[in-house]
Amino acid sequence: MLSNTTVTLVRHPHVDNPRGIYYGQLPGFKLSAEGLQQAQHVAEHFRGKRIAAIFSSPRLRARQTAWVIADALGIKHIHISKLLDEVHSFFDGHPIQELVKRNWNVYTGIPPPFEQPNDVLARMQKFLSSIQRQYAGSHVVAVTHGDPIAFTLLWARGSHIAAGMKPEPYPEPASISTFCFEGVQGNQLPSYARYASTS
DSSP states (O other), rough: OOOEEEEEEEOOBBOOOOOOOOOEEEEEEEHHHHHHHHHHHHHHHTTOOOEEEEOOOHHHHHHHHHHHHHHHHOOOOOEOOOOGOOOOOTTTTTTTTHHHHHOOOOOTTOTTSSSOOHHHHHHHHHHHHHHHHHTTTSEEEEEEEEHHHHHHHHHHHHHHHOOTTTOSSSTTTOOOOOOOOEETTTSSSSEEEEEOOOO
């Protein structure tokens, strides 16, 4: 019988954003000096653990985080998955103050082709299902973003996910969320889900 498959989702650490914009899927946004230190703390969390693979969102900040973890573990390769990407949002490039006024809700009143909460969750479920099949019985680390983690945690705990909702509570930068799955049954709820801050 296969042992549980474990997936740990890491939210990338603090980002260098001197212009104060909502960067979303915009290219070129890297970790700040603080963020690089946070990534080292995250890497220490995994030191000594047997990690089968490290995956990352295509975003620079996520890739940087994944490589810090990989270097600490002596892993020579990371896998890039678009399923782990930041939300496809109308607000990319808009001032952060605009998002503050909306209470950081990037969904309400926004039409296609931009993503809604269930779109984000659907691709995260697809990612988790693929890991259960390809890495059954192993532990995989995946670096992603706040909303994908938040909606995955809500789903794992059996909470309703509605169109236009802002997920609460919200994972902090450099936080880790761990999910354990029994067998290879696709979009099953995990047998265990835990959120933790590394700060």
